[in-house]
Amino acid sequence: MTVTLADVAARAQVSPATVSRVLNGNYPVAASTRERVLRAVDELDYVLNGPASALAAATSDLVGILVNDIADPFFGIMASAIQGEIGGPGGRAGGERLAVVCNTGGSPERELTYLTLLQRQRAAAVVLTGGAVENAPHAAAVAAKLRKLAEAGTRVVLCGRPPAPDTEAIALTFDNRGGARALTDHLIGLGHRRLGYIGGPEERTTTRHRLEGHRSALTAAGIEEDPRWTVYGRYDRRSGYEATLELLRRDPSLTAIVAANDSVAVGACAALRESGLRIPEDVSVAGFDDLPFSIDAVPSLTTVRLPLSEAGARAGRIAMGREEPPPGGIASVRGELMVRGSTGVPRRVGQ
């Protein structure tokens, strides 16, 4: 029923081996033979059986991309850039590879399960994006999995994720600490002294690093932080909205709100507006990531631009072995402070 290599071989009057070689193009085949084979392939409308090749060759052309939330542009942009480089159709790479985007939803178990699934498929490479969960047993389990994958010949790259010790994984880490530091420095420079902070989920590396950067700026400026000024939430708009209301309740004299990311910041803006506060005259707001919509917020969001697309592309190239990994297997990718309309000199009288 389905056409196989042997059928093509028969039609082209050659051996299956020759057909295979024509299709894979890694062995000399005379031009005339090749043409005959290709014609037969065309006439029979033959499509290679992926699993069979993968089995015989002990490699596959699948590349896994793990993301926390595919509906979030933060991950979408990275996934897109990675995929652009792994040489799907239209990519410059030779062999056509299929990108498998896996949505972990931020759940450690699903992350692990997906990794196993990818291992089962003998993936050619795996790129993990986004922050990791700070949980020793889970981190160890992931590290073990990554080691296994590497052992089986799967290249592992971390993009926007802290390095995994004792692992051969290449890490392209975002300098969340540095970015957050620059952002809060900017706010302090404007004259803010009472700054609220809306973090992401407490157990994530990204959350911790950004908060650390924020605090180091505070410390450097000799500002003593009030514990009431920090609220944890999720990386979404809703969380920003609710957290802002909570922050305002706890300390109505805040003059600035630093958010875990742009979505949170946008939610914060909405809450502020509903509370009758002007941005930035009454309260300044800052985000992180510089997603496309940030510039369209009104006022446009001051934020830290992360080169998501560039980092993703680089991760993709490294995963494909088309770019040298950074020395030591670790590179820190810096963000850039984008000062826009949502931050300004505080006008409100304190207390």
Add this chain to the structure above:
Amino acid sequence: MTVTLADVAARAQVSPATVSRVLNGNYPVAASTRERVLRAVDELDYVLNGPASALAAATSDLVGILVNDIADPFFGIMASAIQGEIGGPGGRAGGERLAVVCNTGGSPERELTYLTLLQRQRAAAVVLTGGAVENAPHAAAVAAKLRKLAEAGTRVVLCGRPPAPDTEAIALTFDNRGGARALTDHLIGLGHRRLGYIGGPEERTTTRHRLEGHRSALTAAGIEEDPRWTVYGRYDRRSGYEATLELLRRDPSLTAIVAANDSVAVGACAALRESGLRIPEDVSVAGFDDLPFSIDAVPSLTTVRLPLSEAGARAGRIAMGREEPPPGGIASVRGELMVRGSTGVPRRVGQ
């Protein structure tokens, strides 16, 4: 080096056949034996070889999802919903399936290539999202491919895409015409008589349907459309920005701008603001899709809410055979008009 079924069998003192049956759970195996096998699997840290099973069983657990642009939340949301239903880790479905999200970038060739790649992998199902390109040869090629896939046992579902005639593909189509009609009716009801329209790429079904809905509203209200009022672009913010400037240049008396989607609308807002026009006092703006950020635009965007998540979930279930396809294999999914702050009664004096 790598652990195989046989190794597990040896360790558990059973035949490979038994191990396979335990792992696939579709054949009676005595509890004690099963346990022994599972222990061995665990001890050896065995992971099934996907390609080998796929080859032997002539089926795979890959499900393809084709999207135009993974970085666009429109597709991200659908992809996420689809994936949630195809039973990746955590899903309720039994077998664990891997979702393969393919980024076509809107290119017909890549779409076809991805379809071939999926066919090669003997995908269990394929879901195509987003509008199709209106190009006869390409449509025919896609239809042929879909037929081949169906023939090979791959279930094909179209989500937010017009039906593919002569194909077994199930189609969940968005009622773009109806949504657009309702939107423009709303604007006309507010008193607008001079409405600009920013469309998407001209050769896409979505673009055409939305424009048709818009025009039918115009016609029904006895408004004769000025050809200058329509501009085609892309489905992104930038396009909205540029097209709006162009529209304003062509006819500064426009009191409303209807955009192909929310991103375009947001770009339009930016252009309007920069031109010193107030929204909606001077010009009303309307979008389409109701993506999450629309509500945060200032003023918040009047738009047509498409149940992206619901439709995606349904498409996913149908693809998995867990939900009856709609009668006739075609269902139209309606959008809901969301009236918000970006549209209002026109205040500007005409001309």
Add this chain to the structure above:
DNA sequence: CTCCAGATAGAAAGCGCTTGCTGCGCTTGC
């Protein structure tokens, strides 16, 4: 006490492809 159905387990034949090795015919160096 025999016989048969039912429940488990195993043997073995592939699934469709890749690839190391062999083989053949011809150019080329000495």
Add this chain to the structure above:
DNA sequence: GCAAGCGCAGCAAGCGCTTTCTATCTGGAG
């Protein structure tokens, strides 16, 4: 003029799993 060398094609042995068919061993039913 001969052997070595090269370019190209075929043979055949798997890759690791699934599954049909068969074998074995119960425990009643007759």
